[in-house]
Amino acid sequence: xxxxxxxxxxxxxxxxxxxxALGTGDGTILHKGKLxxxxxxxxxxxxxxxxxxxxxxxxxxxxxxxxxxxxxxxxPGAIDFNTGxxxxxxxxxxxxxxxxxxxxxxxxxxxxxxxxxxxNIAILAEARFGAAKGCPNVVGLTLGTGIGxxxxxxxxxxxxxxxxxxxxxxxxxxxxxxKCGCGSSGCVEAYASATAMVRNYKEKLAARxxxxxxxxxxxxxxxxxxxxxxxxxxxxxxxCFYLGVAIGNIINIFNPExxxxxxxxxxxxxxxxxxxxxxxxxxVLTAAxxxxxxxxxxxxxxxxxxxxxxxxxDSYKAxxx
Numbered sequence: 001x002x003x004x005x006x007x008x009x010x011x012x013x014x015x016x017x018x019x020x021a022l023g024t025g026d027g028t029i030l031h032k033g034k035l036x037x038x039x040x041x042x043x044x045x046x047x048x049x050x051x052x053x054x055x056x057x058x059x060x061x062x063x064x065x066x067x068x069x070x071x072x073x074x075x076p077g078a079i080d081f082n083t084g085x086x087x088x089x090x091x092x093x094x095x096x097x098x099x100x101x102x103x104x105x106x107x108x109x110x111x112x113x114x115x116x117x118x119x120n121i122a123i124l125a126e127a128r129f130g131a132a133k134g135c136p137n138v139v140g141l142t143l144g145t146g147i148g149x150x151x152x153x154x155x156x157x158x159x160x161x162x163x164x165x166x167x168x169x170x171x172x173x174x175x176x177x178x179k180c181g182c183g184s185s186g187c188v189e190a191y192a193s194a195t196a197m198v199r200n201y202k203e204k205l206a207a208r209x210x211x212x213x214x215x216x217x218x219x220x221x222x223x224x225x226x227x228x229x230x231x232x233x234x235x236x237x238x239x240c241f242y243l244g245v246a247i248g249n250i251i252n253i254f255n256p257e258x259x260x261x262x263x264x265x266x267x268x269x270x271x272x273x274x275x276x277x278x279x280x281x282x283x284v285l286t287a288a289x290x291x292x293x294x295x296x297x298x299x300x301x302x303x304x305x306x307x308x309x310x311x312x313x314d315s316y317k318a319x320x321x
Contacts, residue, residue: 031064118304240276260296
C-alpha cells in the first residue's frame, strides 16, 4: 500500500463567520464550508466551531482518500507564529485575547497546527496562487472596515520581530489628522477604510443639508458616483488620493514588483485601481515606481482559506525537509 496523498486544512476566522476548507498544496480546494464563528462569545465557543469544521474536513479527507498533514489558521490580531498563540486582544473577537490556537486544536486532533494573522495569509494566497503568482516580492492591502496589510519578501511572509509587522493600515499620512481606532492620529485607515469613506460621505451630505440614504455603505457611494453625484465623486477622489500617498510610501520602503489590493472596497472595479495608481505619482521614487504594478486581488472570499492551506503546506514541508 502506497502512502496517501497529503492534504491540508485551512481555517479563516472572522468576527462573524469561520470559513474552512480542505485542499492540496497546489491551492486546489477539495471541500469548503462556512459556519457562524460566535465571535462575540467565549474562546471556548469559538474553538467549538473550529472543532466542528475540522471534524467535517477530516471526514471529507477520509472519503477523498487523502491524509491531512497539517492545519493552517488565519486569525485577527498579532499571532506568535512560533507558538500559534494570539498576542493580546482582538477588537472583533472580544474574548479571544491570548487564545492558544495551536495548543487547543493540536490537543484535540494530534495534527500539526500553524497560525498567523488573517491579512498575512490572504496576501500569501495571492502571492502563491492569485494576482501576484510568480512574484517573490509582494505587498498587499485589504480594504474593509479597517485596512490590513501583508508583505512577502523573497517568497516568505514578513512577520516582524514581535509578529506585529506589516500593519500598513496604521501608517500615518497626516500626523494632525483624525483619530484612528488604534489610538494614533492620521493613519491611512482613518482616511481610506470603508468606515472612513462612509463617515466622509455623511459629512459631505450633512454640510449640504442633504438626506442620508438608508443602509449607507461603500457600494452605495460608488453607485451614486457612477450616476454623477458630486458628494460621492468627491469622497472617492479623496480616498484614491490618500491610498495613492500610502502606496507611494509602501513602494519606497519595500520596492515590490506588485501591490495587491483586496477587500470589499477594492471590489469597486479596475477604474478605482487605475485612479489610485494615478495618485501614486508625485509620492514615490521614480525608479521604484517604474517596476511596480497595482492590481486587484483575484481570490476574493477564498483568499483566507487558500492562504491558511498554503501556510499549513509550507510549514509542513519545512518541518519535513
